[in-house]
Every structure is written in C-alpha cells, then in structure tokens.
Amino acid sequence: MQKGVLKVGKKVVFFLSTDKYPSPFDVLVIYDAGADAVVPCGGLELDDVRDLVLDAMFPRGPKGIVDTTIFIGGKDVDKCEKVLDIAKRAMFPPFEIAIAFDPAGACTTSAAMVAKVAKAVKEKLDKSLSDITVTILAGSGAVGSRAALLFAKDGARVVVGASRVEAAQKVAKEVNEKIGEERVRPAFVPRSISEDKGETYEACKDSDVVVSTAAPGVIKLPLEILKKLDKCRVVADVNAVPPLGIEGLKMDSDSEELIPGVYGIGPLSIGNVKLQAELKLIEKAINSKKGVFGHEEAYDLAKELVGV
Amino acid sequence: MQKGVLKVGKKVVFFLSTDKYPSPFDVLVIYDAGADAVVPCGGLELDDVRDLVLDAMFPRGPKGIVDTTIFIGGKDVDKCEKVLDIAKRAMFPPFEIAIAFDPAGACTTSAAMVAKVAKAVKEKLDKSLSDITVTILAGSGAVGSRAALLFAKDGARVVVGASRVEAAQKVAKEVNEKIGEERVRPAFVPRSISEDKGETYEACKDSDVVVSTAAPGVIKLPLEILKKLDKCRVVADVNAVPPLGIEGLKMDSDSEELIPGVYGIGPLSIGNVKLQAELKLIEKAINSKKGVFGHEEAYDLAKELVGV
Amino acid sequence: MQKGVLKVGKKVVFFLSTDKYPSPFDVLVIYDAGADAVVPCGGLELDDVRDLVLDAMFPRGPKGIVDTTIFIGGKDVDKCEKVLDIAKRAMFPPFEIAIAFDPAGACTTSAAMVAKVAKAVKEKLDKSLSDITVTILAGSGAVGSRAALLFAKDGARVVVGASRVEAAQKVAKEVNEKIGEERVRPAFVPRSISEDKGETYEACKDSDVVVSTAAPGVIKLPLEILKKLDKCRVVADVNAVPPLGIEGLKMDSDSEELIPGVYGIGPLSIGNVKLQAELKLIEKAINSKKGVFGHEEAYDLAKELVGV
16 A cells, blocks of 8 residues: 555445345445445344444444445335334444435435426426425325425425325324424325225325325326316326326326326336435445435435436 | 546346355356356245346346346256246346356356367367267266257267156257257166166167266266277266266376276366356356356357367 | 466455354454455354355365455354364365454454453563463353463463363363463352352462453452452453453553552453454465464464564
C-alpha cells in the first residue's frame, strides 16, 4: 500500500434472511450496489439475530465498521420487522452497523409506487400529493401500509381499504400517530370483487388516485367501477402477475391513459424505479456508518429518480 | 466511471446443489474460471428451484444478465437433472440465464474420457471414433450413459454393458433416438466378476475399445479376460480409487501399453482433462448470455484440449 | 495476462463451522486478512468434514493449493478439535491445505492474554515467564488449557485451578507431557466464590500472576482475597461481560495498578491484541501451503505484536 493512501476495507454485507435462501434478486442488487462480499445467512430465526449482530460489530472497530453492512430480507415481512428490532437493540455506539431493510421488496416497492404516483399527479394533474386523496386497495399489507405512510407524510389524504377492517384501522392509527395528523382513514373493501356490494366504489369515489397493492391474481378495481369514479385521474398497481388488481391496466403503462382522463401506472414501470431505488438504497447503506435504510429513505431516493 | 467505458458487472454464480454443501471442488473451479462471487445454495429441494431462478432473472435486466450464471451440481445426478429441467422451464426470453451443469462431475468426466479415448484411437490406431466399436462397462450410470451419447454422436458403435439390462436398454434407446441411428446396443454384464459366466467377454469381444465407468472398488475387466480380447486395443477407466475397474491399469497411464498392443488411459490422465474441461466449460457459461453447458459442450472443449 | 507475470489465484477460504452460521467476527477478520472469498460451511457435522476437505484438495493442484485455506471455528471447541483431527487425517502430500484454527476465539484469546502477561511481567517486574508462577482460575476450559500450555512452554510454573479437579488434572498431565517437564499442577477452586473455603487463596498464594479465563458473570477472585496475596503482582481477565472474574479490574486496564503494586490487564486490552493476532494468524495461513495455525502460532504472533 502506498504511503498516505487511506486503507479501505472490503465492503462486506451480511444478508440476514428469514427465507431458506437469501433472495438472489437482492444478492445481485447488493453486489451491483458495490458490495465486495455478500455473506448469506438464510433460514434465520429470531434467536440467531442478536449473536450475529454482536459478532459483526467488533472486529473492525469504530472506524472500520463503515465497511460492514447488514441487509434484512425475507418473504415474512412481520418476522423481518422483529429481526430489525432485535438487530437495532443489539447495537450501541460507536459500534453501530448500517442496516438496509427491504423484506419482500416491500420498502422499495411502496417507495417506487408512491414516487411514480407523485410524478403523474404533478405532470398530468399539475398537483402535489398534498392536494389529493388516494385510496389504497388491499392497503393493510406490507406494501400498502408503507405506501399509506409515504402518501400521508407528503400531505395526501389516504383511504386504506382492506377486507379485514381492523387491519385497515390499525394502519390508519399508526400512520396518523406517526405524522401527528388525522389524514388516514380505514375503509372496508371486500377481498373478492364478486362479494362487492358497492363498498369498493364507496372507498374510491372521493379519491383522485386509486392504487392496488393486492396479491397476484385478484381484480380489485374492475373497469366497470373505474368508469364510474368521476374524481379518479390516476391508477397504479404493483402486482406483475396477471390479472392485475386494476382491470385493463397494461404491465408497462407509464402514465398512459387507461380510459379517457385516467392515467395508469403499470407494475413494470414501478418495478424499474423500485430496482433503481433499491440499488441506491443499498449503495447508501453500504457507505454509511450507521442508520436504518428502509421505506422512507427509499422514497426519498425514488423521488429523486423520477424527478419529483 | 470514465465516459465511454463499458460498465461490467460482477460475475455472480448461483451454485444450486442438492448436497448439503456445494462441492468445494466446483466452488474453486468456478472462482478460477473467473467468477467474482459464488453464492452457495446447498440443501436444494426441487420446490426451491423455480423461485430462486425467477428471482435471479430480473434485477440485472436483459443486458446485465450475461454476468449472472447458474451452476447445478450435487451427488444425486437424477435429482440434478430435475433441477435443470425446472430451471430451464422457469426462464423465458430475454431473461434467460446461462446454466453450467456438472452434477458429480459426470458431464466433464464423461467428456474427458471420450476425448482421451478419441485421441488414443487416432494416435495409436490411426482411426477415428466412427471406425470403431466401444464397450462401456457399468455403462448405464451418470458417466456411462453420457459417454455412450458422446461416442455415438461421433460415429462409434457402442455396447452399453450393465447388470440391470433394462437400464442398459433405456440408455441405448435414448441415445439412438437422440442421434437418429441404431448405433448403441445393450448387453448384460454381471455386477461382480465372480458371477461372470462369460458375459463380460461376450460384451467386449467385438470392441476396439473397452472403458469402465463403474463405481470404486469393483474389478469389471480382469486381466485374464482382457488378454483374450483379440480386437481390444484401448482401455480406459474413470475410477481413481483402487482397485480400478480395468485390472492392471495404472492410475496415471497416458496411453501407455497395459499389455502388448493394448493402450491404457488411467483415471488421473482423464482427471487432468476433466479439470481443464470444467474450467473452460464454466468460463464459457460465465461469459454466455444463455444456454445449458453440460456434457456435449464439455466434450467439444475436451477434444480441443487433447487436440483431436 | 502478461508474459512473465505470475498467475495468482483467488484466495479462497472454506469456513467450516460447527455453529449454524460461521461467526461474522471471523468472517470479517478473514476478509480483512486478505481473503478474496469466504465460503460459509455452517452447521457442520463430523461426517461432513472428510468429503469437504478431499473435495477442496484437488482442483488447484499442488502449486495452486497455496491459495486455498480452511478455517475451523465454532462455539463447541471440543467438536472443532475433532473437525481439525479429521481434516488433518484426510490430507496427504502434496495436497495439504493450510488450516487456521480458532474455535470460539480460544486460540487467539489465550495467545493474546499470555503475551500481554509476559509483557507486564517483563516491564513491571523485570522478569520473564520462566521466573514466575501463574495461577489460571477456571483453567480447564478452552482458553485456560491453551494458556496453561503457552505459559508452561515459556518456562512458567502453572497452577490450573478448576472446580472439577479431574479436568484440571487432565490439563496438567497433557501440558506436562507435551513440554516434557512437570511444570503444571492442578488445584481445586470452587466454581462460585460463595462456596470458597480458602481454596482460591491456596491456589493463588504462591503465584506472581493470577489470570481468570472463567465464563462471564462469575467473580473468581474477590478484591478481599487479592489483597491478601502477597506475591501476586499481575492479574488478567479475558471475560468482557461484567462482572469480571477479577473483581475491580477495569475493562480497558493496560497494566495499570488495580491495587498498589498489582498491575491489571483488562479484557479489552487483551481483545485488541487478540484481534491483531487473529488477523496475522489468518494472513499467515492464507499465504502458507500447509500446516495448522492455532494457539502456538498465534502466541508467537501475539508476542511480536506486544513486543516481548
């Protein structure tokens, strides 16, 4: 090593995953974001977390720790939240490790969707999120609840639609508490459109934007209802497996008109931003000394990416 | 990054293994073939495959996917075949990932053996494979059945000897169908030479070449029988644990005379070519956008390596 | 590759761990010591070892094998000893792989502690280890028994204190056999100080140095007893979780006076040397063609590091 040249350690990322195998998607993104080595820790149980984190904290010292990062992922988002909680509590200054958190892609997906919606609202409606109301269909899940927070933080009024209305209430309560205002309200929306007795229309009729964060294979907003929604100007869907939750929406629609005056954002358009946001998010975590990099940080990055 | 410089991603290889641990042998060869990172996915079950492959397909896009490769390995060759099948069916254009396939080394071992035999046939007998007949003892296994195809594709007549004659019939049928000619025939050969009632001699007596692809510890061709085989000029054996299947053959014999007029190719000579062929095979897979790299590709590379 | 430039392979370290996950601490140290890739082999059973080692021996040949290394780690030190034994027996020339051995950090921790004590003995007492007697409290464990050997090899008389006196006898016998002299003797010391009937004082009263290698959370040497030990001039403790085994000792004490005339070496001072010694130990293993790199090699490196 040359004199005067700063010694830089290898960027090592411990991939804590509640799945049997850390997701190859995330592994590739982590490498592409600049990691020198990804250490797979799959099949993670909550009991494993504290020891792993403590063990990773010490060998590089307070200065070298910037080159160590933890990524938490897995399909079981609730369990991953607990992993995150244990990991955070295990750390103490000056031995904190930066954590990137994106279980099942929920953080970057919600961030990308809200950023894309904000962009369409600005360009097509000449408004900002604080001017509008948005309904999130299947809004109590991992993506929907995070989207609710991001929309609300930027000033939107939000209707969280869910078939289990208590789940929607919980999301609304948590977000309202977090932002310190009553901007989010729950609404009952049946799981299947075949059970619908007008509730879907009710939940959407006052909204400028309707998004679906439902699981694959369920139509949440049939064209027939969409056509009756006089206020609705933008729709979006994160599900990339047909049929989409928003009937008629094209996979790669990038704010094109779905029906006259209604602009659609398809899952592939969102997916592109999600991927770029994840790259940036992990790059940021990899180069940070500490902090948790989740949906809020991803949203800032996604907004930069779409230019809003 | 400088303007105009092509951004090249890290070469990441997902090592899907049906064994508890991906084989260190293959891990080392993959690194030496140019991989930047090998991601171990051991203990693989068939149910895991589709999700892993789908997950690896998307993050780098149609262009970046050239830097992502899958290696399928494991001692259970049949299960690995199923893994390969599921992996291939999961892919679709333009998101195909190149797959290197060498479970238990069967593809590169069979390729190396057939190439070494072709070389000896050319140099010692001044013939090509299309001029000769070869008997494969224990020829219905993972190495033997692949060798049968490689020999037959290059024009040799092949006798597949096996103690379970239906297994030999199956191999003969499959190879003949694949090459579109009736060049391979089955023969009963007892598992242990102690049970032999002349069948081994019968299976070998018309062959210019006799090879053994038997498991370790079983003599398939005693010297006593070999001496009676008037036509036999070349023998080869892939088993590196004594006793060899071809009695009297030296481990490192490189087409030296075993008995007057009979040239022997020992397992270490084959092993050297196998290793080089595996390096080349994986190097090719790593640098390819798509395709399966198995015994046929390995054979082309092995022939280049031995110069035939 | 340019002509005349030596081709150097990637430094690949197979991390064999009896724990579910290879320790992140060691993973980071291995990368920082110069490894290009660490291959995690966690959840190791004894039955797995031989195949893994054999498999790692061959692909790079007798020359390339210098770039392959095995690290054996895990909390179950006894099991790791068995892993080491199987690994050593699997190898044969010229295919030997260098092995770094540091289960639960026991090798580098004992090495660092003994080196720090040797330094204090030299600087504060103007003596060498061959001039002194040392008592090791809880001395029959993984760290204590290794420390006993290192002290004795450098000429110290050693009292191994343990609550199971047969365990202490075993350590004494093994070390004495290894060094070919009767320099180590066992002593009964109760597990908890509340059960003490003077045995702790007895075990320590003739010693110039008293060290504790006890598990966290147990006071082995209360201040009250320490004050009565007229000969004792140096104390040390490897346990970094309060309360320390040596009552009153500061975590980061670096040969400062604990009570007048008694110099204390705290666990963080030892930990710093342990980390540096582990880095050097693994660096040496990574760049060696063969050999086992454990507590004796770590001790040589630790002495260099502290300058004794």
